[in-house]
Amino acid sequence: xxxQVKVMIDRIIQERSKGDALxxxxxxxxxxxxxxxxxxxxxxxxxxxxxxxxxRQVAAELNVTL
Amino acid sequence: MGITVAQLAEGTAEAGSxxxxxxxxxAVVVYFASPKHDPAVLAADVAHSFPSAVTFGCTSxxxxxxxxxxxxxxxAMGFGADVVARAEVAIVEGVKESTGGIGRVFADWERKLGxxxxxxxxxxxxxxxxxxxxxxxxxxxxxRIGDLTNVIFIGxxxxxxxxxxxxxxxxxxxxxxxxxxxxxxxxxxxxxxIKTQSFHATRQFLVPTKVDKAAREILEFNGKxxxxxxxxxxxxxxxxxxxxxxxxPLGLMVGGEPFVRSPQQVVGEKVRFYCGVDEGxxxxxxxxxxxxxDTAAALKTALARSPGAKGLINFNCIxxxxxxxxxxxxxxxxxxxxxxxxVGFSTYGEEYIGHINQTATMLLFL
Numbered sequence: 349x350x351x352q353v354k355v356m357i358d359r360i361i362q363e364r365s366k367g368d369a370l371x372x373x374x375x376x377x378x379x380x381x382x383x384x385x386x387x388x389x390x391x392x393x394x395x396x397x398x399x400x401x402x403x404r405q406v407a408a409e410l411n412v413t414l
Numbered sequence: 415m416g417i418t419v420a421q422l423a424e425g426t427a428e429a430g431s432x433x434x435x436x437x438x439x440x441a442v443v444v445y446f447a448s449p450k451h452d453p454a455v456l457a458a459d460v461a462h463s464f465p466s467a468v469t470f471g472c473t474s475x476x477x478x479x480x481x482x483x484x485x486x487x488x489x490a491m492g493f494g495a496d497v498v499a500r501a502e503v504a505i506v507e508g509v510k511e512s513t514g515g516i517g518r519v520f521a522d523w524e525r526k527l528g529x530x531x532x533x534x535x536x537x538x539x540x541x542x543x544x545x546x547x548x549x550x551x552x553x554x555x556x557x558r559i560g561d562l563t564n565v566i567f568i569g570x571x572x573x574x575x576x577x578x579x580x581x582x583x584x585x586x587x588x589x590x591x592x593x594x595x596x597x598x599x600x601x602x603x604x605x606x607x608i609k610t611q612s613f614h615a616t617r618q619f620l621v622p623t624k625v626d627k628a629a630r631e632i633l634e635f636n637g638k639x640x641x642x643x644x645x646x647x648x649x650x651x652x653x654x655x656x657x658x659x660x661x662x663p664l665g666l667m668v669g670g671e672p673f674v675r676s677p678q679q680v681v682g683e684k685v686r687f688y689c690g691v692d693e694g695x696x697x698x699x700x701x702x703x704x705x706x707x708d709t710a711a712a713l714k715t716a717l718a719r720s721p722g723a724k725g726l727i728n729f730n731c732i733x734x735x736x737x738x739x740x741x742x743x744x745x746x747x748x749x750x751x752x753x754x755x756x757v758g759f760s761t762y763g764e765e766y767i768g769h770i771n772q773t774a775t776m777l778l779f780l
Contacts, residue, residue, distance in 0.1 A: 364564065371536065371564050374767065377668050378560045381768040383692045409561045411532065 351391040356403050356414055357384060363412040375410075382406050415440065415494025417725035417779060419755045421479045424450055424486030430463030433490050440464070440492030442501045442599070444542070444727065445471035446759035447488040449574045453582035453589040456488070461587030467492075468501040470585040470595050472544040475573025475732045478758035482748040483735070486575075489757040493599075497724055497779055500600040502526065503585045507593045509551040513558040519596055520562050531563040534598075540605050540777065541567035542597040542727075546590075547574070547581040547762030550630070552769035553690040555594055560767060565598065568607060568775050570729030570761030581762065601779060606720040608776040609766050610712035611674050612705045612734070615665055615698035618647045625693050631684045632691055639683035647699050656680050660737060663772055664697035672700055676733060676771035688733075688763060688771045705734055706743050709774060710750045716778055717754070723778045726751065728758030730774045735760040754778075 357379065365371035376386055384403065407414050420436035422429050429451060437443060443464050447456055453473055460469045477484045493501075502523050506515035520531045527534075543559065545552050552571055559567050572581035583595040620643060624634035635643035645652040648662055656679060665672025675697060676688045691697070717723055728751065738744045758776075766775040 373669070374536075374564065374566065377767050378557075380666065380668050381560075381673070382557065383694060385696070388696075409557075411561070 349395045350393060352395040353393050353399055353403060354389045354391055356400070356407065357386050357389060359414055360407050360410060360412050361386070364410060379406070415496060417494070417497055417755050418492040419480055419725070419757055420490045421484065422488040424448065426488065429456060429488055430459035433460065433488070434463040437490060437492035440467055441495040442493040442498045443467050443469045443490055444757065445469070445488060445490035446474045446477050446757060447471060448477070448486045449473040449582070450486050451488055453584060457584035457589040458587045468503050468586065470503045470544070470597055472572035472583040472595065473574055473581050474759035475576050475762065476735050476760035478728050478730060478748065478751065478756060480754070480756045481752040483738070483744045489759070491725060491727065491755070491757040493779070497601065497603070498599045499602050501597060503595065503597040505583065505585045505588060505590055505593050505595055507590055509546065509555060509594050510549050510592050513551070513554050516555065516558050516596070517562065523598060531565065534563065534565050536564045536566060537604060538600060538602065539565045540599050540601060541565050542599065542777070543567045543569035543765050544583045544595040545569070545571045545765070546583060546592055546594065547571035548578065549592055552763050552765060556765055556768050566607065566767065567765060568729070568777050569765040570759065570775070571763035571765070573732060573760055573762050576732065603780045605780055606716050606723070606778040607766065608712050608716045608778060609671070609773060610709055611672060611773040612703050612708040613663070613665060613672055613674060613700035613772070614703060615667060615672055616701055618699040620644060620647055620664060620697050620699060622691050622693050622695060622697070625691060627690055627692065630687045630690050631681060632687065633684050640685045641680045641683050644685055660733065661702040663700050665700045666695055667698050672698060673768060673770050674700065674772045689769045705738060706746045706750060709747065713750060720778055720780055723754055723780055725755040725779045727777045728756060728774055729761050729764050729776065730758055731764055731772050732760045732762055733772045734774065
């Protein structure tokens with residue numbers, strides 16, 4: 349399977365920004381500082397269980413329900 | 415009342431009353447002071463001298479005031495209620511151990527404001543953060559703050575005149591080490607943020623593949639011993655690597671702009687940094703450009719974008735200050751800020767969303 353990381357990152361950005369471009373940019377920066385550069389993941393990125401687990405943790409930190 | 419600025423030289427007695435004479439009756443007072451002024455005494459004195467104001471500040475490693483860089487001084491900025499309509503401030507102590515205090519402060523503010531921190535308008539509210547510059551806690555603090563709110567927090571790590579022994583932050587009369595000051599300001603006319611670092615990215619990248627995060631040390635880049643790989647990227651001998659650090663730090667690229675990660679020293683085959691670096695982060699090797707010209711250009715762009723700015727706080731990295739001193743450019747750098755009321759200080763780290771190095775983060779009040 350592939351693409352789940354990208355889906356989760358997009359969901360985090362959408363939930364935190366509610367469509368606001370400035371907040372979307374800020375959230376992307378926060379994700380990069382946490383080690384998840386949105387630009388490095390796309391629909392073909394493998395569903396690495398370790399990355400998915402860490403991303404679920406990041407979502408919880410950001411108060412986002414996936 | 416707008417914004418007022420004051421500067422007191424080293425050795426000034428009764429600093430609080432002298433600041434009050436210069437600043438008038440502001441709603442908020444922010445100050446930065448050399449540790450030559452006893453931090454606890456100064457905090458109490460400033461709070462006593464501005465009984466109806468929110469007061470906070472920290473110790474410095476050199477100060478900035480409109481048109482000049484100073485040493486051993488106290489600089490302060492007063493904000494009228496027309497610039498900062500509401501301010502909340504708190505000290506979080508024990509930051510080396512835990513960031514739990516941030517949640518408690520935010521919960522308290524939410525009760526007072528009747529609004530969740532996540533729901534505050536990030537174009538009307540701005541956060542200031544001052545952190546013990548020797549705590550090593552900046553990354554965790556900024557990460558937690560960013561989790562809990564969309565309000566941007568900007569600031570710096572307190573200094574101690576380059577003694578690297580003890581730094582202090584202070585709020586409402588109380589000074590502390592192993593602590594951070596959090597301030598939340600409501601700015602009805604808005605604000606602007608400047609982040610300038612006087613570096614551009616080369617096409618060379620280093621990826622940490624083994625790190626000791628707690629020690630801020632990188633053991634391996636690209637699967638090779640860190641010092642050797644860094645030296646190879648710069649085409650220098652490992653013995654000459656440390657001499658290249660100031661001009662060639664690394665940058666985590668965000669939207670084409672580097673979040674600078676500055677190496678501190680070579681430790682055997684490892685490289686120790688001034689901020690934390692995670693495994694797998696793709697870091698660009700940076701080339702330095704001119705601090706004075708770049709800062710002047712960044713300020714000019716911001717002032718064109720935000721005309722009529724009333725004042726500016728500059729959190730300027732101590733490494734930039736040391737380079738300015740080494741190249742005889744401190745006067746030129748100070749003069750960059752002649753046209754706008756300014757205070758600031760030379761920091762042991764800069765904060766803007768995260769923790770960064772070799773950068774000036776600035777807050778422009780409109």
